[in-house]
Amino acid sequence: MATMTADEIRLIEERYPQVFRRPTYKRFAPLFLFVGILLYLIYALWFFSLPQVLRESHWERLPLFLTQWVSYDLQPEFRLDQPEITPKYPRFSALGENPNPDWVIKNADGTFSVLIDGPDKSVTFDKTKATIVANGETVPVSLTGGKPVISGPVPDWITAHDDEVVAKMGFAGEVRVTVDRVKVRKRFLGWANFVFDTRSPFFGKSASEVVSLIVSGPELKPGTSNLALAGDNIWNNAQWQHGDVWTKLLQTIVMAFLGTLLGGIVAFPLAFFAARNITPNGLLSQVLKRFFDFMRSVDMLIWALFFTRAFGPGPLAGSAAIFFTEIGTLGKTYSESLENIDDKPREGIKSTGANGLLVQRYGVMPEVIPIFISQTLYQWESNTRGATIIGAVGAGGIGLKLWEAMRTNSNWANVFYMVLLTLAVVFIFDNISNFLRRRLSRTIHDYNRIQAEQN
Amino acid sequence: MTLSVTAPSAATHQMADAWRRQISLRRLYTVLGVGLLLAAMFASMWFADEANAGHFFDRLPHILDFLSWLIPKDWNDVWRALFDIASPHDTGTQEFNFPLGRVYVWGGFYIPEYFELMLTTVNVALVSTFIGFIFAVPFSFIAARNLTPHPVLRLVVKRFMELLRAFPEIVIAGLFAAIVSTGPIAAIIAIGLHSIGALGKLFYEINENIDMRAEEGLRAVGANWFERVRFADLPQVLPNFMSYTLLRVEINVRASTIIGAVGGGGIGEELKLSISRGFGAKTLALVLLLFTTIFIIDQFSAWLRRKLVGEQAFLMGA
Numbered sequence: 001m002a003t004m005t006a007d008e009i010r011l012i013e014e015r016y017p018q019v020f021r022r023p024t025y026k027r028f029a030p031l032f033l034f035v036g037i038l039l040y041l042i043y044a045l046w047f048f049s050l051p052q053v054l055r056e057s058h059w060e061r062l063p064l065f066l067t068q069w070v071s072y073d074l075q076p077e078f079r080l081d082q083p084e085i086t087p088k089y090p091r092f093s094a095l096g097e098n099p100n101p102d103w104v105i106k107n108a109d110g111t112f113s114v115l116i117d118g119p120d121k122s123v124t125f126d127k128t129k130a131t132i133v134a135n136g137e138t139v140p141v142s143l144t145g146g147k148p149v150i151s152g153p154v155p156d157w158i159t160a161h162d163d164e165v166v167a168k169m170g171f172a173g174e175v176r177v178t179v180d181r182v183k184v185r186k187r188f189l190g191w192a193n194f195v196f197d198t199r200s201p202f203f204g205k206s207a208s209e210v211v212s213l214i215v216s217g218p219e220l221k222p223g224t225s226n227l228a229l230a231g232d233n234i235w236n237n238a239q240w241q242h243g244d245v246w247t248k249l250l251q252t253i254v255m256a257f258l259g260t261l262l263g264g265i266v267a268f269p270l271a272f273f274a275a276r277n278i279t280p281n282g283l284l285s286q287v288l289k290r291f292f293d294f295m296r297s298v299d300m301l302i303w304a305l306f307f308t309r310a311f312g313p314g315p316l317a318g319s320a321a322i323f324f325t326e327i328g329t330l331g332k333t334y335s336e337s338l339e340n341i342d343d344k345p346r347e348g349i350k351s352t353g354a355n356g357l358l359v360q361r362y363g364v365m366p367e368v369i370p371i372f373i374s375q376t377l378y379q380w381e382s383n384t385r386g387a388t389i390i391g392a393v394g395a396g397g398i399g400l401k402l403w404e405a406m407r408t409n410s411n412w413a414n415v416f417y418m419v420l421l422t423l424a425v426v427f428i429f430d431n432i433s434n435f436l437r438r439r440l441s442r443t444i445h446d447y448n449r450i451q452a453e454q455n
Numbered sequence: 456m457t458l459s460v461t462a463p464s465a466a467t468h469q470m471a472d473a474w475r476r477q478i479s480l481r482r483l484y485t486v487l488g489v490g491l492l493l494a495a496m497f498a499s500m501w502f503a504d505e506a507n508a509g510h511f512f513d514r515l516p517h518i519l520d521f522l523s524w525l526i527p528k529d530w531n532d533v534w535r536a537l538f539d540i541a542s543p544h545d546t547g548t549q550e551f552n553f554p555l556g557r558v559y560v561w562g563g564f565y566i567p568e569y570f571e572l573m574l575t576t577v578n579v580a581l582v583s584t585f586i587g588f589i590f591a592v593p594f595s596f597i598a599a600r601n602l603t604p605h606p607v608l609r610l611v612v613k614r615f616m617e618l619l620r621a622f623p624e625i626v627i628a629g630l631f632a633a634i635v636s637t638g639p640i641a642a643i644i645a646i647g648l649h650s651i652g653a654l655g656k657l658f659y660e661i662n663e664n665i666d667m668r669a670e671e672g673l674r675a676v677g678a679n680w681f682e683r684v685r686f687a688d689l690p691q692v693l694p695n696f697m698s699y700t701l702l703r704v705e706i707n708v709r710a711s712t713i714i715g716a717v718g719g720g721g722i723g724e725e726l727k728l729s730i731s732r733g734f735g736a737k738t739l740a741l742v743l744l745l746f747t748t749i750f751i752i753d754q755f756s757a758w759l760r761r762k763l764v765g766e767q768a769f770l771m772g773a
Contacts, residue, residue, distance in 0.1 A: 037585070044582050047575075048639055057635035065630060251506055254499045261496055297749045301713045301723055302742055305730045309521055311514050314507030319499075388623045389710070392717040393727060396506065399625060403717055406629035419626050426621040 067171060068412040072192040073185050076104060078112060080127050080143070081180040085112055094239075096198035103186065114184045117172035123184065130177045132158070132167045141165050143179045191413055193239055200233040240417065245401065249421055251315040252397035253429075256383040259322025263330050264376045267292075270327075271334030272360060278338060289335065295328030300386065304395040315396030322383050322390075329379060337371045338364070342451065370440045377433040377440075384429050388422055398422060524733040532736035537744060539567035542736075550734045569722065573744055575639055576721035577752070579714075580707035583643045587650025587707075588700050591616075594651065595658030596684050602662055602670070604680050613659075619652030628714050642719030646710050650703055657699045658692070665691045694763045701756040701763075708752055712745065 004012075013020040045051070072094055076087040089099050105113040111126040121134045130141045130148075135157060142149045148165045150158070159166045167175045176183040196202045201220040202210050214226045221229050235243040273279045274288035304321035311317045346363035354362065391399020398418055405414045463471075504511050527533060528544065535542045539557050557565040566574070594612050596602050603609035628645035635641055669687035678686070715723025722745060729737040 040581070041585070044578055047578055048582075048643070050640070053635055053638070053640050059634060061634050062630075065633065247506070251503070254503055258496065258499045258503060261492070293750065293753070294746075297746050297753060298742070299709055299712060299745060299749060301709070301716055302726065302745065305716075305727060306521065309730060310509075310518050311511065312508030314509070315503040316507035316509075316511060319503050385621070385623075389625050389713050389717075392625050393713070396503075399623075402623065402625055403629065406626065407632070407718070410633070415626060415629075419623060422623050423618075423621050430621070 065412050067187070069416040070191075070413070071171075071187050071189050072413060073173065073187040074101070075183065075185045076114070077184075078125070078182040079180065080125075080182065085127070087112075094192035094198070096203055112182075114175075114182075114186070116169055116175070116184065116186050121169045121172050123167070123175045123177075123182065125177070125182050130165075130182060132165075132175055132177070134167060134169050139167070141177055143177070147179060148177050191240075191417070193237070195237070196230075196233050197237045197239050199238065202230055202233060240414065245398070245418055245421065248391075248396075248398040248401050249418075249425060251318075252387045252391060252399070252422075253384065253425060255315050255318040255322060255391075255395070255397055256380060256387045258319040259387075260326050260330075260376060260380040260383050262319075262323045263326025263379075264372070266323075266327050267330035267334055268372070270331050271338055272364075274331060274335035275338035277341070277343065278360070278364070288331070292328045292331040292335070295324055296332065297328075298324075300325045300390055301393065304390040304393055308394045313394040313396065313400075318387060318390055318395035318397055321395055322387065326379060326383070330376060333375045334368075334372055337368055337375070341367050370443045374437045374440045374444070377437050381430055381433040385426055525735045525738060527736035527739065529736075533739045533743070536737045536740035537567065537569060539565075539569070550732075550737065569725070569741060569744055572720075572722040572725055573748055576711045576715055576723065577708060577748065579639050579642050579646065579711040579719070579721060580704060583646035583650055583711070584700060584704045584707050586643070586647035587654045587703060588696075590651045591654035591658050592696065594655045595662055596688065598655065598659040599662035601665070601667060602684065602688060612655075616652040616655040619648050620656060621652075622649070624649050624710065624714060625717060628717070628719055632718060637718045638720045639715075642711055642714040642721070645714060645719075646707050649710070650707060653706075654699060654703055658696055661692050661695045661699075662688065698760045698764045701760050705749075705753050705756055708749060 074089070074093060074095060076089050076099075078085050078087055087099075087104055089095060093099065095101060103115040105115070107113055107124070109126075111124055113122060113124045115122045116134075119133070120136075123133070124131045125143075128142070128144050130143060132139045132141065135155070137155050139155065139158060140151055142151060147163050148160075150160055150165065154160050157168055159168075163178055165175075165177045167177075169175070171187055173184065173186040175185075193203070196205075196210075202213065205213070210230065213220070214230055217226055220226055224232075237243075270288055270292075274285050274292065276282070276285050279285050300321050303324045304317060307317035307320040311320065341364060345367065346359055349359045349363035387397055388399045388402070391397035391401075392403040394400060398421075402415060402418050402422075405411045405418065529542075532542050532544065534540075539553050545552070553568045557567060558571050559565045594616060597604065597612045598609055598616065600609070624645045627648055628641050631641035631644045632638075635644075665688055669691065670683055673683045673687045711719065711721060712723040712726075715721035716727040718724065722741060726738070726741045726745065729741055
């Protein structure tokens with residue numbers, strides 16, 4: 001490349017003063033913006049006292065919670081101070097009322113073995129001693145001296161407290177040994193009793209057994225067919241509450257649908273009066289536009305809280321909240337698209353002597369209806385997502401159920417189940433809305449193309 | 456000029472008939488579609504009403520009852536609540552009490568409790584939008600069909616952003632509330648993650664529509680991917696990015712209020728408490744404050760967006 005002379009550089013500078021001789025404030029604008037953002041972030045750091053919060057947070061819980069999303073555990077406990085050692089399971093354990101799992105073995109010599117992950121990770125014990133096996137090491141624990149004592153070196157996966165020995169075995173589980181009890185936690189991948197809960201007569205049966213019972217088995221509950229019984233058992237599964245979850249999910253969908261549709265129906269006529277090019281009355285247009293702003297600015301949360309108080313908690317309150325917010329949002333977007341229309345079709349219709357309503361019907365609506373529908377679909381899509389959240393303040397739907405499962409029960413598997421359902425719903429509705437909008441945008445596109453050709 | 460009228464030919468009749476048939480078929484579809492929509496609407500109404508704690512027609516006569524608790528005994532209490540001034544009607548209950556109290560900045564100048572809460576909500580929105588922006592920009596260049604460094608990477612990033620967008624914010628907030636304690640930080644993480652997905656999608660759609668000539672020019676002089684993005688693509692899209700980010704600030708202020716109401720701190724929580732306990736003056740003060748703030752932020756952002764990208768920013772609306 002040829003080198004430019006000073007003259008050439010000067011010439012170029014003179015030719016493009018808007019690039020080379022910008023005012024100072026413009027030249028340093030990015031720098032100011034950067035410094036401003038940096039200062040703001042430092043302020044935010046102080047405002048939220050982030051270092052302190054991070055210091056006090058429990059990041060070790062995160063992997064634990066995440067494993068709980070896709071796994072469950074069983075926690076048998078063995079009392080050693082009873083005359084005979086028997087395994088005890090917590091109430092409502094996933095194994096049902098008569099648990100006899102094959103990983104708890106009563107040996108011939110009176111000792112018990114619990115296989116946490118096969119014989120490689122296990123514990124064998126009687127009243128005097130326990131032997132913990134994991135990571136290729138065998139650790140004997142003596143229980144006779146009034147407290148558990150490990151003979152030999154203590155490996156790093158075992159924590160020896162004064163009165164308790166805790167052996168962590170990773171994802172598989174853990175063993176806690178004291179002189180009077182042995183507590184085992186064994187973790188399984190998957191969701192326990194997802195189809196039938198422990199009270200169901202179908203519990204513990206394999207899929208083929210269940211099918212053959214339904215098809216040709218004797219009635220398990222006199223007077224009801226096995227199919228109806230199975231359906232009822234699944235729907236009312238106490239642990240997973242399929243029925244309740246699906247009903248709440250439907251409520252969320254209905255809230256978004258109803259709120260958006262009603263909002264669209266109300267906003268549609270109002271938008272015509274708010275659009276400056278259609279309504280010559282400036283005052284009316286201004287009033288309506290401020291009304292739309294008001295409905296939008298009073299936030300979905302406020303509407304949701306008010307309607308929850310007025311109608312009681314439930315999807316009616318949620319629908320009404322979305323409805324009121326959508327009047328504002330859709331009214332605004334509708335009137336803005338009306339203000340952007342091409343005026344020629346209207347003039348054409350007007351010149352034929354049509355009255356006001358007919359002008360709107362044949363001169364304006366063909367142009368804006370596809371745009372309106374597209375905007376409404378877009379809002380519908382975003383409300384389907386938003387409806388989950390306002391549910392949590394009591395406005396119906398799956399939001400509250402999610403919140404309760406998280407905050408009150410810490411039932412992360414249930415949370416994950418509901419999250420998966422919500423994701424599926426959002427995915428399906430996104431695709432429906434995208435498909436419809438793409439079809440519509442083709443219509444809009446065709447219209448614009450024809451217009452351009454005619455010009 | 457004379458008009459000569461000839462009888463329409465058979466072909467014209469045929470055409471007119473076909474046209475009429477087409478129109479009536481279309482009309483039929485429209486009627487069917489609208490009928491289906493209305494049926495779905497009434498079914499939904501019935502379902503929503505059935506599932507609600509109070510029913511629509513039972514509650515309708517009492518719909519304005521809430522005005523009775525909403526209207527304060529003394530209108531001055533609204534201002535007192537807003538500026539955290541002791542009320543002469545104070546009976547020692549929560550109705551006139553402000554447990555968090557004023558935040559003194561210097562001397563006698565203080566930020567009233569509600570302004571402080573509002574500030575928390577707005578800060579949550581700003582910080583989470585910032586997080587969203589910082590991550591969405593690089594992601595959007597990877598996810599754009601015309602700029603992506605590798606198609607597989609593009610697919611991964613796109614799916615990841617889709618997941619972030621669809622994942623219920625409330626679950627992320629709840630999960631992190633258990634880790635970093637309930638409060639604004641959990642809300643920031645939840646809204647921030649969602650913003651990455653939402654902004655990323657808008658950004659990469661902008662990226663896919665850019666003028667590729669600048670990019671080609673830089674490619675011709677041997678610029679690498681990063682340099683091409685920095686000097687050819689970013690200058691083109693930055694105003695649009697900013698515009699969408701401002702729009703996101705508006706949305707995030709609302710989201711942060713709602714997340715606040717379910718335990719994320721800020722003004723949402725206070726508003727929920729105040730409404731559920733029926734504190735008229737406090738509720739009015741909070742609604743007024745929230746409304747004004749959102750209104751100001753909306754108008755300011757609209758003004759700024761108009762300056763950045765002109766009327767174009769308003770075609771799609773919110």
